[in-house]
Structures are given as C-alpha cells and as structure tokens.
Amino acid sequence: VGVLLYGVDDEADADSETLIGQYAHELAFSCRTLDARARALTDPLTLFRERTEAKLRELVHEANNPLSIVQNYLHILELTVSDRAQAVDQVRAMGAELRRVSDLIARMRRATEEGVPAEDAEAIRKRHELFDLSALLARLTEVHRGLAGERGAELLLIVPPGPLMVQSDADQVAQIVTNVLKNALESGRGHQVRVEGIGAAFRDGREGVYVVVSDTGPGIPREVIARLGQPQPSTKGGDHMGVGLQVVQRLVAALGGSIDVRPGTEQGTSFGIFLPLTAELA
Structure with a gap:
C-alpha cells in the first residue's frame, strides 16, 4: 500500500493520456515488484515442502518391504510352533501389531499423495x-x-x-x-x-x-x-x-x-x- 504523487505545470495536462499511461506503468511496476518479493519468500518454502513430501513418500514405500518379510517369517514361525498354544498366541499378537503398523503406514502414504481425499x-x-x-x-x-x-x-x-x-x-x-x-x-x-x-x-x-x-x-x-x-x-x-x-x-x-x-x-x-x-x- 502506498501513494503515487505526480506534479504537473498545467492543469489541462492532468487528464492527458500520457499521465494515465505513466500512472499505469508505475502501478504495474509496483505489482511486479510485490509479486517478485512474494515469490522469493514462498518458493523456498514450497521447494522444501515438496522435497520433504517426496522423501516421506519414499520412506513410507520402503518401510513396507521389511514389514512384509517379517510377516512372512511370523507365518512360518506360527506353523513351526503350532503344537504350543502359548507360543502361537504370542506370534499372532506380534502379527496383529505388525498389521497395525502397516495400516499406519498406509495412512501416511495417503496423507502424502496429492489429490487423494482424506477418509470419508x-x-x-x-x-x-x-x-x-x-x-x-x-x-x-x-x-x-x-x-x-x-x-x-x-x-x-x-x-x-x-x-x-x-x-x-x-x-x-x-x-x-x-x-x-x-x-x-x-x-x-x-x-x-x-x-x-x-x-x-x-x-x-x-x-x-x-x-x-x-x-x-x-x-x-x-x-x-x-x-x-x-x-x-x-x-x-x-x-x-x-x-x-x-x-x-x-x-x-x-x-x-x-x-x-x-x-x-x-x-x-x-x-x-x-x-x-x-x-x-x-
């Protein structure tokens, strides 16, 4: 917000096209300057956010791989100890916790994907x-x-x-x-x-x-x-x-x-x- 002052010698010149053109030029220059300043402030933040989201998506994707491997090993372990009820219960409890982790990771993935709506x-x-x-x-x-x-x-x-x-x-x-x-x-x-x-x-x-x-x-x-x-x-x-x-x-x-x-x-x-x-x- 500011004030643009313009001095003229002749009152008739106040309505001239030249004056209007110069006013428009100054106004456009001020708008471009403000826009450039705004971009200088927002672009680094936007770039940082995009990089952070991309890294988070990568980590979320990679986290699923070891979880899947552990789930497979737990299934094998459950078959191995099938004659021991307490051990089976413990293995199943661990499996349930791993599935809960997988669900949390899936929610994180949805949160980082653009255009994917939140859960309805x-x-x-x-x-x-x-x-x-x-x-x-x-x-x-x-x-x-x-x-x-x-x-x-x-x-x-x-x-x-x-x-x-x-x-x-x-x-x-x-x-x-x-x-x-x-x-x-x-x-x-x-x-x-x-x-x-x-x-x-x-x-x-x-x-x-x-x-x-x-x-x-x-x-x-x-x-x-x-x-x-x-x-x-x-x-x-x-x-x-x-x-x-x-x-x-x-x-x-x-x-x-x-x-x-x-x-x-x-x-x-x-x-x-x-x-x-x-x-x-x-």
Whole structure:
C-alpha cells in the first residue's frame, strides 16, 4: 500500500493520456515488484515442502518391504510352533501389531499423495467395529512382556472373567494403550505395572469402560501432566520424541473418551482412560 504523487505545470495536462499511461506503468511496476518479493519468500518454502513430501513418500514405500518379510517369517514361525498354544498366541499378537503398523503406514502414504481425499465417514465407520477389550489388553500385555523383562518390571493384567465388548476403533485403542503402557514400563526399573480393564463404568451420563494403566515408578512431574496435550521434550532421551502422551490425548478425544492422570498413593502414576461403549463419529 502506498501513494503515487505526480506534479504537473498545467492543469489541462492532468487528464492527458500520457499521465494515465505513466500512472499505469508505475502501478504495474509496483505489482511486479510485490509479486517478485512474494515469490522469493514462498518458493523456498514450497521447494522444501515438496522435497520433504517426496522423501516421506519414499520412506513410507520402503518401510513396507521389511514389514512384509517379517510377516512372512511370523507365518512360518506360527506353523513351526503350532503344537504350543502359548507360543502361537504370542506370534499372532506380534502379527496383529505388525498389521497395525502397516495400516499406519498406509495412512501416511495417503496423507502424502496429492489429490487423494482424506477418509470419508463410511471408511471411518467401518473401522469402528465391535471387539473384546479384554482380549486386546491381553494381547498388548503379552507383546510388552519382553520390554518388561528388560526393565525388570512386574507386568500384571487384570480383566473381568468374561468379554468386555466395545464398539470403537480397535487400532486406535491399541495405539492409546501401547503409548501409555510403554511409557509406564520405561519409567523405571524393578517396578510394577498394572493393566486393568473395568466394565460398567459411567461418566457424564454415558456408559463405557475404563482402561487403567498404573505403575510404581518415579512418577511424572506435575509440570508435564499440566501440559499433557502439548508437544514437549522427552525426559527419557534416546529416540523418544516426547509426543506419546500428546498422541494419547488426541486419540482418546477422537473416540469420544476422556483421560485422567493421577499420581500414585506413594509413588508412580495412574492413567485412567474412559471409552464410551460406542465411539462417537465426527
């Protein structure tokens, strides 16, 4: 935005074609200058975004190859241990987790492809299936027994004797529990971690279930709990990105649930995740 001043000696010249032409020339020059400045600012960002998306598409594509190989080996392993029920269950649990990873990669691929629309309501609805939450918790607990052994942690599963049926996105529920459970196991050494499934729960007039993951580790600092929904640096170092709890809160909210984080009676932390019996669809 600016002002163009033009001085003339004769009042009659103010309406001349020459003046109008010069005004148009100056206006066009200013527009070209502004456009060039805008391009100089946006082109590097556009180029960076395109390169980043191309690299992400390449990584997503390549990630499927080792996953397919591992899936094949798991199938062979399942045939090898077919006479050992517990081993078969463990192999199938690992296979289910790998399929969940494949689904996440497929969603990443869709997100990087131009012109590919996001999932419609029907696709989201198909993922909201009726499943046994107790069985899902048992599978995830079994998958994490190796990590529990590495940390010297005692991992306990407490669920009702019968099925705990919920209609929701089983993959997202698994992702929620995995993030919280992994965080609890990595919070210390030689501690206890409990995974509980509780039915017949009510919150805000809605019936649902509770998943409670509690540990006797050192606990989570209050300032971290206060910023639960915000990205923040991880205190665990290594390859931890500090986004696990943020992902948990986002996924729980997307399923129409809620989450409570409480310090333990003496030490540790307790995560209580409420999920409605039927997840809300946006």
